[in-house]
Amino acid sequence: MAHVLRRLLSMGETTDDVVAAAPPVSPREVFRRFWPYTRGGRRWLLPVVLFSLTAPAVDAAELWLFKIVVDDVLVPRDLRPFLWVAPAYVGLVLLSGVLGFADDVTSTWVGERFLLALRSDVFRHVQGLSLGFFERRRLGDVLSRVTGDVDAVETFLLSGVADALYYVIRLAVFLGLLFYLRWDLTLLALLIVPLFWAAARHFSRLVKDASRERRRRGGSLSAIAEESLGNVVLVQAYNRQAWEEHRFDRESLGRFRAAMASARIRAVYAPVVEVIEVTGGLAVMGLGTWKLAQGQLTLGGLLVFLALIGKLYSPVRALSGLATTFYAAAASAERIIELLDQRPQVTEAAGARRIGRARGEVEFDGVWFRYPGSTSWALSDVTFHAAPGETLALVGASGAGKSTLAKLQLRFYDPERGAVRLDGTDLRELALADLRESVAVVLQETLVFHGTVRENIAYGRPGATEADIVAAARAADAHDFIELLPEGYDTPVGQRGRTLSGGQGQRLAIARAMIRDAPVLLLDEPTTGLDARSVRRVMDPLRRLMAGRTTIVISHNLLTVRDATHIVVLDHGRVVEHGPHEDLLAHDGTYARLHRFGVGALPS
Numbered sequence: 001m002a003h004v005l006r007r008l009l010s011m012g013e014t015t016d017d018v019v020a021a022a023p024p025v026s027p028r029e030v031f032r033r034f035w036p037y038t039r040g041g042r043r044w045l046l047p048v049v050l051f052s053l054t055a056p057a058v059d060a061a062e063l064w065l066f067k068i069v070v071d072d073v074l075v076p077r078d079l080r081p082f083l084w085v086a087p088a089y090v091g092l093v094l095l096s097g098v099l100g101f102a103d104d105v106t107s108t109w110v111g112e113r114f115l116l117a118l119r120s121d122v123f124r125h126v127q128g129l130s131l132g133f134f135e136r137r138r139l140g141d142v143l144s145r146v147t148g149d150v151d152a153v154e155t156f157l158l159s160g161v162a163d164a165l166y167y168v169i170r171l172a173v174f175l176g177l178l179f180y181l182r183w184d185l186t187l188l189a190l191l192i193v194p195l196f197w198a199a200a201r202h203f204s205r206l207v208k209d210a211s212r213e214r215r216r217r218g219g220s221l222s223a224i225a226e227e228s229l230g231n232v233v234l235v236q237a238y239n240r241q242a243w244e245e246h247r248f249d250r251e252s253l254g255r256f257r258a259a260m261a262s263a264r265i266r267a268v269y270a271p272v273v274e275v276i277e278v279t280g281g282l283a284v285m286g287l288g289t290w291k292l293a294q295g296q297l298t299l300g301g302l303l304v305f306l307a308l309i310g311k312l313y314s315p316v317r318a319l320s321g322l323a324t325t326f327y328a329a330a331a332s333a334e335r336i337i338e339l340l341d342q343r344p345q346v347t348e349a350a351g352a353r354r355i356g357r358a359r360g361e362v363e364f365d366g367v368w369f370r371y372p373g374s375t376s377w378a379l380s381d382v383t384f385h386a387a388p389g390e391t392l393a394l395v396g397a398s399g400a401g402k403s404t405l406a407k408l409q410l411r412f413y414d415p416e417r418g419a420v421r422l423d424g425t426d427l428r429e430l431a432l433a434d435l436r437e438s439v440a441v442v443l444q445e446t447l448v449f450h451g452t453v454r455e456n457i458a459y460g461r462p463g464a465t466e467a468d469i470v471a472a473a474r475a476a477d478a479h480d481f482i483e484l485l486p487e488g489y490d491t492p493v494g495q496r497g498r499t500l501s502g503g504q505g506q507r508l509a510i511a512r513a514m515i516r517d518a519p520v521l522l523l524d525e526p527t528t529g530l531d532a533r534s535v536r537r538v539m540d541p542l543r544r545l546m547a548g549r550t551t552i553v554i555s556h557n558l559l560t561v562r563d564a565t566h567i568v569v570l571d572h573g574r575v576v577e578h579g580p581h582e583d584l585l586a587h588d589g590t591y592a593r594l595h596r597f598g599v600g601a602l603p604s
Helices: 002-010 027-038 042-074 082-127 131-136 139-181 183-190 193-230 232-237 241-293 299-340 402-409 432-437 453-458 466-475 479-484 502-516 532-546 581-587 590-596
Strands: 362-369 379-386 391-395 417-422 439-443 520-524 550-555 566-571 574-579
Touching (some): 027 082, 027 139, 027 299, 042 082, 042 139, 082 139, 082 299, 139 193, 362 402, 391 402, 402 520, 432 439, 439 502, 439 532, 453 466, 466 532, 502 532, 566 581, 566 590, 574 581, 581 590
Parallel strands (some): 391 550, 520 550
Antiparallel strands (some): 566 574
16 A cells, blocks of 8 residues: 555656645644644633533433333333433433534634634734745745645644544543443453554554645645636737646646545545454454343343444544544644744844834945845945935846845845945844835836725725825826726726726826835836836826935836936946936946947937
């Protein structure tokens, strides 16, 4: 069975789409890491334990009433005991129903509270990770961990433990009754219990491997689906549907094989356990029948004993099978622990300075930077300064390092050497929230959420009034087209703003930056990809947005460069030229060459 599992799980491993497996974690470590999340629901664990204690006692009482019915009613044909046995049995059934209802509601409440706390904490942790994490990891796999894997942890820590406790209590109750009825038959029945555990121990290891592979393949599947559907325009434009289906089918097949391996293991395990149980039951039945014939045991006693044997083997079988459930859930716990162990590359210093509203002075001082895992410098000794209210343009060919400077300005990364300063203070000494509140961003990619126009504009400043939203839209030259939408400001913009044109989406982004009213404005290729008419519609609101703010324009097409106070020309991460537009043209260097050959459509 083990070699079959290895062969099944190794098929299709050559694809780059497979998400790497999480490092193994011991069960003790899993409990240590996740037990704190039960805080707030622990006081309800005692009622759950009491329900677990009471329910087996009620079941045992029902069986004992059955013995009385056989021995005192059926065999002697005397109906008088039935007059109190019947209502007692009905009462026990009702009590069992009430206990079951209370147990289900309470245990579900405890489990869902745990999931609520854990899922929120995992999501909060992921939100706090640095940009580098998301640039290295596949988003679909992260989503799979935040959703599906979190649910499995609850099984490992609460549901599984509660079930184990319930089965142990049932085992103790029924074992006590069995010893009370016939100790010799009970010892015979217990002879097969080690076989249960041996089978469970063997099959659980196989199930753990299959479950770990299944969760890993599930993460790969989510990653491919998110990538493909998120870029559906590109997929359809290039007729790559068949290729994307092939990628998806390949990972689906991997997950299918892992699921089938797990199913085969469970399918073999079930009849093995059944044979063990039947063997024990037949042995007890044979000896019990002989004792009945010898007059050492009543018929009711034998029937109840056989029923109790079934009740005994049921928790034994469940406990042995619970190990496979634990191992399956452990695979998900490992993936969540790996995610929680990720640490942001950018952290806030202890005692970070709060600056309130900044003046807007931006300075890069001898900045060197390379991306994690890279051996080449993305920026080398970059120095420039922008005074409050000035416009500084960063220009250069693709890959020159312009967008990297934007990431450092927002402190998505920290420089390895040198410093980035705001109002003379190193960004590493500032509170992250204050720093980012001081910067408004308009990017090349129009980032909008699936919500209404109003919600997307107000995203720049939570708590903005209706008047603020409309004023920002007017300033961004967006109010007129918004009024023509089916529901005006309440119109949903669709996933990633796909119901809007490129120019409309960009004006919405400008309105969001307007309403933020930050002292520093970062424009990262804000007009790339727009047609000439859309560019003209965007430029006027952009200029209004730039007025009175320190503006850093990162430009490839150099559209707003002529109006900049100062221009910094980058080449392979180095500053090769800087100065006003006319001076750089007169210098006849890199900037003039870009202008002369029309790179980025520099205006003449």
